[in-house]
Amino acid sequence: MDPVLRGLLLSWELRPVFILFLLTLAILYTIGWTRLRRKSVNSTLANRWRLTAYWVAFAIVIIALMSPIDILGAELFYFHMIQHLLLTMIAAPLVMLANPMPFIMWGLPRKPRKRFGRMIAWMISGKESLGRKILRQATKPGVCWFIMLALLWIWHEPPMYNLALRNEFWHDIEHIAFFWSAILYWWHAIGAAPHIHPKMARIFRVGYLFGGIPVTFILGVKIAFATGILYTYYETRPRLPVIGLSVADDQILGGIIMWVPGSMMYFAAALVLVARWMQEQQNLPPVPDPEWLDRGEAAK
């Protein structure tokens, strides 16, 4: 094998503490899933696909944060965009599809589970208090959408982005901002627990997903069509063989990745919702003939 390609493929940064943390959550999730599956009659909550979604999300987070994709994100803008898409557009919605809150809670031993459950119950339907009011207002769908937009756009301003590339602390803050704002956004779009707010009607969820498209679309277009080099930090990095592009081409490709696959994810999720809604409509019992339909019976 080409030594350069071999070097790139061997560039993993395994972090045992982080893997252990993710694994603990995944084990709690699996125990909780098994318990709830045994308890429920028709297994609508503890579906197999939820368990699969959680473990796939687990694998994607590991790949995005520890594989050569992470390492090459420091060298090439388009790899960095792939990493961010994996975290915010694939891992975050998969985590929310897996609906982790009830399963992780049921993975806990009995006593802590009951106490944790009481805390969640307070969030959902506790006595009206300032704490609950702040929590509800700060996590409204519109607020979550705006948080995601603001953080994504602010962090893609060249001084902020260059700072994150140079400094590990700010890079950590950037990833935290992207991942957790995406979790908040997808929480509403998917309707995962805890249900602090009334679940949005399907039509509004479709609209909410379409509302996500301009967030990445406008930013992606702006980056792809920028006249100069926006992220000058990449000019200080070597142009690597095999995967390397010029700084300008790298910027265009990164912008296109954010623009096209980035926007497509919202679109695809909205289509899934519409398709499920249509399927449900098809499965409804046939509508009786309307009364206005005159079959001549009245004349008889």
Place this chain on the structure above:
Amino acid sequence: MIQKGSFWVGILSLLLALFGFVTSAMAHAGGTPRIVNQPAGDFVISVWTLPDPVVSESESNFIVYVAEAEGFDQSRASTPVLGANIQLTFTNGRQTIMFPATHERATNKLFYESYLELPSGGTWMVDVVISHEGLRGEAQFEVDVEGDASQTNWLLYGGIGLIVIAVGWFVWQSFADEEDDD
């Protein structure tokens, strides 16, 4: 009164959430460029350092990339030199310390890295010597090292403190309301 056990479960959940929050990042940064595409004998080298600023008596990371000088064009892909011996020599007028930079310590295996602790703050001269298959290169640069007293990241501690207070307040509120209901 809040039950003791409930309170500790709340605190434990808070710490777990905080840990998850922080570890969800774990980003890899490129570092502060010190020299970029500098000709050094038979090679062209670049060096970056982490953290920014470099702080004495705490671990810092020196990252080196070596390319072949022949046919080097900084706008095009360069051929990395792999398997070279790289020695970093630090001098501040009073002390001289040497550290090797290797692929083994590097996260990107096309680079060389050295993890080291400099004993004191001030300006250090760094001499990078590369030798590979009879070829040799050398480059120097200066690095300003801060004394360890200045390394406290108040922004980080402040941010974490605020999150702890906010989430702790919510946990407290949830149990306080529950007790009121009882």
